[in-house]
Amino acid sequence: MSESSIRLAVDIGGTFTDLVLHLGDRFVSTKVLTTHDAPERGVLEGTRQVLDQAGVVPSDLDLVVHGTTLATNALxxxxxxxxxxxxxxxxxxxxxxxxxxxxxxxxxxxxxxxxxxxxxxxxxxxxxxxxxxxxxxxxxxxxxxxxxxxxxxxxxxxxxxxxxxxxxxxxxxxxxxxxxxxxxxxxxxxxxxxxxxxxxxxxxxxxxxxxxxxxxxxESYLRRLEQGFKDLGSTAPLLLIMSSGGITTVDTARRFPIRLVESGPAGGAVMALTVAAQNGIDKALSFDMGGTTAKITLIDSLRPQQSRHFEIARAARFVKGSGIPVRIPVIDMVEIGAGGGSIARTDQLGRITVGPDSAGSMPGPAAYGRGGTLPTVTDADLLLGWLDPKGFAGGHIDLLPDASRKAVDETISARIGLDREHSAYGVTELVTETMASAARVHAVENGKDMAGRTMIAFGGAAPLHAARLAQKIGVSRVLIPVGAGVGSAHGFLQAPISYEVVRTRVISLRDYAPDAVAELFEAMRAEAEGVVRIGAPSAELHEERIAYMRYRGQGHEVRVPVPSAAFGRGGATALRLAFEKVYQALYGRTIPRLDVEAVSWTLSLAERRQLPDREDPPAAQPAPTAQGRRALLDPCTGTAVEAQVYARDLLSPGAAVPGPAVITEAETSTLVPSGFVAALNRAGHIVIERTA
Incomplete structure (x- = not known):
């Protein structure tokens, strides 16, 4: 697809539907409320809006890339x-x-x-x-x-x-x-x-x-969506983002919709990967907080954590085995009910609780004025001065502070005897601590740590909470990408067309036959290429071969990249060494003289996409001029402060913005607390670093 083509990315979330239009040299984006009764209606409404903003017509579209939570919600x-x-x-x-x-x-x-x-x-x-x-x-x-x-x-x-x-x-x-x-x-x-x-x-x-x-x-939804685009006047191909971070054709999505269950969050991880490459970040923590959920992904050496096992609809939060298991290629992440729309309450012991249920887009937070009466994280953010009531969601929604005050007063303050400001602060602290706990557990489960990581924060709510979350988990550097408020949709435009094939063939390394394994991968390559070539007929392709291996007698396997030497003389030895390297990294030891076997084999085939080169840091610039001031509560100190307010599009790369400050843009706002300083880099990303 040519860089000068006009491409549209659409991400349906639990609260907002995000749209990003790429016009070769610029991006145009918008947010609309998700229409849960007929999701395609919100998509088509948002498409009209973003095309009008850009001054183009539907027939100009060359490609539409779509991610949706519809399959997940149905389950x-x-x-x-x-x-x-x-x-x-x-x-x-x-x-x-x-x-x-x-x-x-x-x-x-x-x-x-x-x-x-x-x-x-x-x-x-x-x-x-x-x-x-x-x-x-x-x-x-x-x-x-x-x-x-x-x-x-x-x-x-x-x-x-x-x-x-x-x-x-x-x-x-x-x-x-x-x-x-x-x-x-x-x-x-x-x-x-x-x-x-x-x-x-x-x-x-x-x-x-x-x-x-x-x-x-x-099938019904995709048919209505395709017809809706045709009725608009667009004949652009429609592609779907998968849980693995790749994109595929509508026909494949219709046959295997289960592969779409984490499509939106996967797009966010793809965007974070691109940003990590652009900024030379070897160890990253992708943090995506939208209106309904928060998603956290670990990225090491420019590779997000991958898995072939995922659970849907867990009966107990964070407890493995309590949900519906599915075996699909997926970017491994932890997803929790901690978004802007997460509902706050008090329990019988007088404690504030937040989520996992969300007010969604209807009725939405109390501040939306759409019938919601319970306080949410967005209501708390508004009462603490972190949000501009007139500039929310690109100005499409005017927030109602009086409705937020009433909701917090009646549901929290009156029940536990805490004043309104501290009640709202308690809500934000609790939701941030919930995310911090999830991040710590996720890192430990994957044998990782937080030391030396850079947090890449995006989604409508993440830039408000990122610095405080970083402080809690011991991360000293936060990066807010360009277009952070619609970050997952940006990721859709960067994702490659791809497909993964898996086969179970239990093979002991004692009986390993390189030719037989090579034939297996050739057949898998043919199947994967048959899918990928539909969407990328002439693209250069990247192939990845993985074996899921274990010591004989163990119940589970580890993911082992298959080296090229595994297909020649001494292939069994090469594969065993590759297995022991992975096993040692995960468990700190290997088990000598025990037979090793491969259980399943996967082949991933994707468009070869070149990650961006690292940008040099900009030269220091004079301090920028603030566009105003705002009274707010500093999340890191818990005290009331006067914060400078800056417009992101007026900041110059290299100009330092010390906290407390708020940096505003169309789809989100970035909060820079005391003890942090922010500056734009050459790519336009906001880099926030701890100074104290």
């Missing part, structure tokens, strides 16, 4: 399709048996999340394939035909097919789909050998069911 809110599961006889209850353990061992009131498919809609058919792919019992086609009639009579809207060991031999799944497709549209049938061709029956079934559950929802 969390249980608003997906009426789904049936078809599985091997004897395995209908694997969704409820799950891991056969309690995620909270001593909690007698512990409740697991209900399966997406209730037991009456889980059906068994006679068939059996062994772990090596041989057929032990042929598929009973007559039973499948009878089942197809029953699925129709039960009013089933989507079907998930998951047979035992189909990752080794998919013949039975494919034949069952052919039979059921005579009565059920094939577009709403998901088979596990395509959705998640990996070992581990429960996770494979869970992923396939989740994919089927959102198939009709996403």
């Amino acid at each position: 969390i809110e249980r608003k997906g399709a009426r789904t049936a599961l078809v599985t091997t006889r004897g395995f209908r209850d694997s969704l409820e048996i799950a891991y056969e353990h309690r995620f909270e061992q001593y909690d007698i009131y512990m409740e697991r999340p209900e399966p997406l498919v209730a037991r009456p809609l889980r059906f068994e058919v006679p068939e059996r394939i062994a772990a090596d792919g041989t057929v032990l019992m042929p598929l009973d086609e007559a039973a499948v035909e009878a089942l197809a009639d029953r699925l129709v009579s039960e009013g089933v809207q989507a079907v998930a097919i998951c047979f035992l060991h189909s990752y080794q031999n998919d013949a039975h799944e494919q034949r069952a789909r052919e039979i059921i497709a005579r009565r059920i549209p094939p577009s709403v049938i998901a088979v596990s050998s395509e959705v998640c061709p990996e070992i581990r029956e429960y996770e494979r079934a869970s992923t396939t069911v989740a994919n089927a559950y959102v198939l009709p929802v996403m």
Whole structure:
């Protein structure tokens, strides 16, 4: 795609829908409230606005890149399709048996999340394939035909097919789909050998069911969105951002919508990666705080943390095993209910609590004047003087301080006997501490630390809370990128077209055959390239090969990059050394004389995108002139101060802005507390550093 082309990025969040239009030499952006009843309506409304701002018409668009929380919300809110599961006889209850353990061992009131498919809609058919792919019992086609009639009579809207060991031999799944497709549209049938061709029956079934559950929802939405753009007059291709940080075609998104569950946050991590390269940052902490959630990602050596396991709709916050597991390529991040719209209350012990529920876009925070009566983080920010009531969300929303005062007074101050200002300060302190705790836990779980990291903060609310969060977790440098208020949408425009293929083939290094593994990767390359070339027909491609390996007898694997030497003579030794290097880094030791095996293999294929070169720091400039002053409460000292107010677009690179200060722009504001100093670098990013 030419740099001079006109590209639109759209990110649907829980509160706002962000749009960024790239016109080659400049960006134009806007925010509109998310229309949850019909998300495409907000997208199309925002598209009209941003095109009008830029002075272009819909037919000028060359590309639209889109990220949405629709699949995630359907899973969390249980608003997906009426789904049936078809599985091997004897395995209908694997969704409820799950891991056969309690995620909270001593909690007698512990409740697991209900399966997406209730037991009456889980059906068994006679068939059996062994772990090596041989057929032990042929598929009973007559039973499948009878089942197809029953699925129709039960009013089933989507079907998930998951047979035992189909990752080794998919013949039975494919034949069952052919039979059921005579009565059920094939577009709403998901088979596990395509959705998640990996070992581990429960996770494979869970992923396939989740994919089927959102198939009709996403297909209907994407169809309405495509038609909406056509009605506007645009014929631009529509691409979707995936949880892995790559983008893919609409057709692929329709088949595997489960790969879109973390699409918006993944775009933010891509943007943070680009900013890290531009500023020579080797160790970064990506911090994205929007209206509904906050997302934290670790980036080391210009690579975000990657994973193939993700949990949706956890019943217990931060507790692994309490959600719906899906195995998809995903940028590993921690996501918590701590956004601008997170609702504040007091509990029975007189303590302030914040989130995880959000006021969203309707009714929204009390300050929005749309019917909300409960205080939120945005209401607290407004009462502390951190927000301009007339300049919020690019001036599209006038905030109502009186409504915020009433909400805080009635819900918090009157109940615990704390004055209004300290009640609001308590809300902001608690939400920041929640984010700090999540960041610490996430770092420890990944064997990382916070020392020496630079925080890259974006999203509508992050620049207000970033400095205080940095102080809490021991980070001394914060960077607020250009376009921070719509950061994830900017990331969409920087993401490559990509696709990942996975195969389970358990291979001991004692029996390792380089030629067989090379043939496996060649087949995976062909499948991935078939998808990528649809969106990038002539682009240079970058390939990454990964093996998930373990010591024999262990229950889980570590992610090991496959070296090129693994395909030649001595390949087993090269692969073992690569495994031991990763294992040593994670656990501080290796285990001698123990057999090593690879369980699954993945191949990622992506457009080769050149990261920007590092920018030199600017020369020091005279102190800038403030555009005004504002009384506010300093988050780092807890005292009332007079802060200087600066417009970001009037600052010169290298001009220092000492705290306390507020730097304003269209979609957000940056708070520089006492003990910090801010300055623009050559790329226009705000760099905030601790001085005390």
